[in-house]
Amino acid sequence: MKILKFGGSSVATAERIQGVVEILKSYKKKRRKFAVVVSALGRMTGVTGTTDLIIEMTELAQKGDERYLDLLKEFKSRHKVAARTLLQDKKRLSVVESDLKGSFKEMANLLKGVFLVKDVSKRTMDYLLSFGERNSAYLLANALTDKGLKAEYLDARKVVTTNDDFGAAKVDFENTTKNIKNYFKKKTAVQVITGFIGATDEGITTTLGRGGSDYTCAIFAAALDAKEIEIWTDVDGVMTADPRKVPAAFSIDKMTYSEAMEMTHFGAKVIHPPTIQPALHKKIPIRIKNTFNPDFPGTLVGEESSTDDSPIKGVTSVSQVALITLQGSGMIGVKGTAARLFNALAAKEINIILITQGSSEYSITFAIAPSDARRAVSAIKTEFKYEIQERLIETPKAETKLSAIAIIGENMRSRPGISGEVFHALGVNGVNIVAIAQGSSEFNISAIVSKEDEVKALNAVHEAFFLSDTKTLHLFIVGVGLIGGTLIEQIKNQAAYLKEKRGLEIRIVGLSNSKKMLFDEKGIDLNNWKNKLDQKGEKMSISRFVDTMKSLNLRNSIFLDNTANKDIPNQYEEILDASISVITPNKIATSSAYKDYVNLKGLARKRGVRFMYETNVGAGLPVIKTLSDLINSGDEILKIEGVLSGSLSYIFNSFVADKPFSDVVKAAQSLGYTEPDPREDLSGADVRRKILILARETGLAMESKDVKVENILPKPCVTAKTVSQFFKALEKADPHFNDLLDKAAKKNGVLRFIAKLEDGKASVSLQVVDENHPFYSLSGSDNMIVFTTARYNARPLVVRGPGAGAEVTAAGVFAEIISLG
Numbered sequence: 001m002k003i004l005k006f007g008g009s010s011v012a013t014a015e016r017i018q019g020v021v022e023i024l025k026s027y028k029k030k031r032r033k034f035a036v037v038v039s040a041l042g043r044m045t046g047v048t049g050t051t052d053l054i055i056e057m058t059e060l061a062q063k064g065d066e067r068y069l070d071l072l073k074e075f076k077s078r079h080k081v082a083a084r085t086l087l088q089d090k091k092r093l094s095v096v097e098s099d100l101k102g103s104f105k106e107m108a109n110l111l112k113g114v115f116l117v118k119d120v121s122k123r124t125m126d127y128l129l130s131f132g133e134r135n136s137a138y139l140l141a142n143a144l145t146d147k148g149l150k151a152e153y154l155d156a157r158k159v160v161t162t163n164d165d166f167g168a169a170k171v172d173f174e175n176t177t178k179n180i181k182n183y184f185k186k187k188t189a190v191q192v193i194t195g196f197i198g199a200t201d202e203g204i205t206t207t208l209g210r211g212g213s214d215y216t217c218a219i220f221a222a223a224l225d226a227k228e229i230e231i232w233t234d235v236d237g238v239m240t241a242d243p244r245k246v247p248a249a250f251s252i253d254k255m256t257y258s259e260a261m262e263m264t265h266f267g268a269k270v271i272h273p274p275t276i277q278p279a280l281h282k283k284i285p286i287r288i289k290n291t292f293n294p295d296f297p298g299t300l301v302g303e304e305s306s307t308d309d310s311p312i313k314g315v316t317s318v319s320q321v322a323l324i325t326l327q328g329s330g331m332i333g334v335k336g337t338a339a340r341l342f343n344a345l346a347a348k349e350i351n352i353i354l355i356t357q358g359s360s361e362y363s364i365t366f367a368i369a370p371s372d373a374r375r376a377v378s379a380i381k382t383e384f385k386y387e388i389q390e391r392l393i394e395t396p397k398a399e400t401k402l403s404a405i406a407i408i409g410e411n412m413r414s415r416p417g418i419s420g421e422v423f424h425a426l427g428v429n430g431v432n433i434v435a436i437a438q439g440s441s442e443f444n445i446s447a448i449v450s451k452e453d454e455v456k457a458l459n460a461v462h463e464a465f466f467l468s469d470t471k472t473l474h475l476f477i478v479g480v481g482l483i484g485g486t487l488i489e490q491i492k493n494q495a496a497y498l499k500e501k502r503g504l505e506i507r508i509v510g511l512s513n514s515k516k517m518l519f520d521e522k523g524i525d526l527n528n529w530k531n532k533l534d535q536k537g538e539k540m541s542i543s544r545f546v547d548t549m550k551s552l553n554l555r556n557s558i559f560l561d562n563t564a565n566k567d568i569p570n571q572y573e574e575i576l577d578a579s580i581s582v583i584t585p586n587k588i589a590t591s592s593a594y595k596d597y598v599n600l601k602g603l604a605r606k607r608g609v610r611f612m613y614e615t616n617v618g619a620g621l622p623v624i625k626t627l628s629d630l631i632n633s634g635d636e637i638l639k640i641e642g643v644l645s646g647s648l649s650y651i652f653n654s655f656v657a658d659k660p661f662s663d664v665v666k667a668a669q670s671l672g673y674t675e676p677d678p679r680e681d682l683s684g685a686d687v688r689r690k691i692l693i694l695a696r697e698t699g700l701a702m703e704s705k706d707v708k709v710e711n712i713l714p715k716p717c718v719t720a721k722t723v724s725q726f727f728k729a730l731e732k733a734d735p736h737f738n739d740l741l742d743k744a745a746k747k748n749g750v751l752r753f754i755a756k757l758e759d760g761k762a763s764v765s766l767q768v769v770d771e772n773h774p775f776y777s778l779s780g781s782d783n784m785i786v787f788t789t790a791r792y793n794a795r796p797l798v799v800r801g802p803g804a805g806a807e808v809t810a811a812g813v814f815a816e817i818i819s820l821g
């Protein structure tokens with residue numbers, strides 16, 4: 001004998017009930033013996049489950065709100081439509097319809113009473129709730145018979161006896177077992193049993209607590225010594241986390257009763273927690289299966305756990321908890337405080353979710369359901385009245401808006417370092433831990449976090465334990481111009497490869513240009529992103545962009561500033577402080593005041609995130625990384641020389657005899673190598689920033705003004721008002737530059753615009769280099785950086801390549817994103 005339970009979502013509509021009928025018919029074909037427990041017609045997208053519907057209508061009626069009648073109408077119609085769709089046999093349909101009508105009438109009368117007296121007792125509530133399961137089981141029994149599978153409706157109130165704790169009645173197992181055994185003795189037809197409900201000795205209707213149909217199933221299974229329990233629901237079994245909160249969750253093939261117990265007590269709603277006990281007692285395996293995917297094996301809960309390597313089975317959460325701390329000097333060394341505390345709470349039937357005690361014995365912190373918080377505080381105040389009066393114990397307060405998350409698994413016992421991993425995953429994602437506890441079973445580690453962080457915490461911990469070879473990055477991109485736009489294309493083209501080969505999923509969650517911004521938590525579809533940003537985007541504001549990014553609160557968030565904007569870097573501090581990494585080719589932040597640079601780097605370190613700006617110098621070339629590798633490996637930097645500007649590199653590499661300097665600059669401008677006003681390049685301002693950044697990376701506390709930059713332009717060129725006037729002035733200066741070139745040639749040298757850092761001093765100047773110097777052979781717009789160090793001395797370390805351009809800069813940014821993954 002097997003007992004099968006179909007949850008609300010498996011019987012939400014006639015079509016779904018039809019699916020259940022098919023499953024049961026195939027069981028019958030295989031000559032299996034079984035009974036069926038069923039929930040009330042459940043929820044679907046956009047439709048409330050009938051249990052909730054009954055609660056809502058009763059609450060409305062109780063408030064004297066006539067709209068309860070609308071909900072009652074909806075309730076009736078759902079059942080009527082189901083009956084008509086399911087039943088072909090006219091005679092049967094008419095009997096069923098008239099029975100349904102009778103039950104609707106009774107409900108209407110009861111609700112009218114509630115409406116008139118504006119009051120409802122828990123007892124009446126339970127009675128009203130029973131109509132949900134009674135009608136659904138009755139419908140299913142008839143649908144089965146209609147399809148040729150002889151079935152009988154069994155109202156569980158006939159056999160399941162309970163006490164009168166309405167809303168969460170306790171089962172009298174002795175009587176119930178006897179009743180069920182007797183009842184089933186003479187039965188041959190398939191029994192279709194109402195879940196969730198029972199009755200007292202006097203026959204008064206009770207319910208077993210929300211989600212209690214699973215429990216009904218286990219009660220029948222234990223009484224009948226069933227071979228297996230099957231719980232049919234809307235997901236592929238017990239999963240590594242709630243798939244609604246953690247999309248990457250996957251199904252667990254096997255788990256032990258204890259693991260299932262811990263997981264369900266800690267929020268895995270897929271099994272109602274009390275269900276495990278009767279099954280464990282009789283060693284009946286529980287299989288969780290998906291009605292929407294019936295061939296999938298699902299999860300087997302039994303005496304064995306799966307043999308895979310993972311130290312944990314799942315990550316769960318209790319979305320809403322309240323935390324109360326009992327503390328005070330009067331607790332130190334005083335025996336029995338904890339016992340008094342917990343007895344006082346037990347007397348009020350307050351369930352404790354988690355307890356931690358400071359080793360100082362100075363405080364005990366525990367978590368409970370927020371709905372119990374007021375009663376708990378008042379129970380403690382009564383119990384410790386004297387201590388509170390004497391200030392030996394502080395007046396307790398409940399903290400709310402918190403969630404408890406837990407990792408669960410028996411293998412944890414044998415593995416050290418698990419909690420460290422949990423805290424690391426939470427820490428690098430900026431999740432603050434309010435309290436922690438390790439269950440005495442040693443296979444539950446729980447942490448209290450703010451409610452806002454619940455989903456992020458679950459995903460981060462889930463990723464750390466189950467997806468160690470895969471990771472999702474959430475990108476927020478400001479600036480989709482040349483660099484940003486190219487980057488998005490690169491990400492788009494590389495996405496499939498990264499996912500498959502590197503287990504890295506990159507989602508662009510936020511995107512903005514100077515006018516519009518667009519967000520999509522699931523990742524913006526990168527086909528046609530330009531149009532989407534223009535058409536669907538809202539008005540861009542950097543502070544709202546940052547606020548949205550922060551409030552989305554996604555793990556592994558990265559902010560990318562692909563602009564040269566002066567204001568956006570003002571946000572970096574707030575962003576890093578929210579544990580979000582920053583990657584940027586924008587040089588403003590790294591080349592402004594030294595204290596700001598140090599502050600951002602320190603903040604990133606403190607928050608466990610990264611502030612990355614490799615593309616500040618030499619675009620995609622590995623300049624900053626090389627420098628930091630040298631320093632970290634203990635080398636000593638003696639000198640850094642660099643041609644750090646692509647524009648100036650091009651200009652001086654092409655400036656050869658017979659060519660007027662002004663023509664060379666014009667050509668560079670028209671090729672797009674320079675800024676629209678070439679003086680921005682020729683002034684050396686950009687090179688100043690770059691050598692300053694390199695100097696700071698070597699550890700020097702240098703300011704921009706400390707870099708000596710030679711002015712190579714004659715005064716009229718500098719003061720010219722417009723670009724064309726500048727070119728006129730430059731033409732006049734051609735002889736001056738030719739003269740410089742001639743002098744260099746006489747020394748067998750060429751002119752190069754070189755930044756240098758040596759002996760703690762930084763300078764930028766136009767220099768003559770001869771053929772023995774690495775810069776002599778530079779061509780095109782290449783950058784070249786020469787590191788002379790203690791190790792690379794006679795032959796310095798050279799980094800050379802294209803140091804500008806959207807393609808290489810975007811690639812540099814991309815490389816940093818990947819390195820974060």
Ligand code: ADP
Pocket residue numbers: 006007008009010039042211232233234235237238239240241242243244267268269270271314316
């Ligand atoms: P039913 O109506 O079938 O009883 P429930 O809604 O009570 O279904 O339980 C199934 C739901 O439990 C799933 O849809 C899922 O969102 C939720 N759930 C929470 N934690 C887990 C988990 N660890 N594994 C699977 N489902 C979970």
Ligand code: ASP
Pocket residue numbers: 007008039040049051052132195196209210211212213214
């Ligand atoms: N119908 C009840 C509820 O929604 C019982 C159940 O579905 O298990 O809580």
Ligand code: MG
Pocket residue numbers: 007211214269270271272
């Ligand atoms: Mg359920």
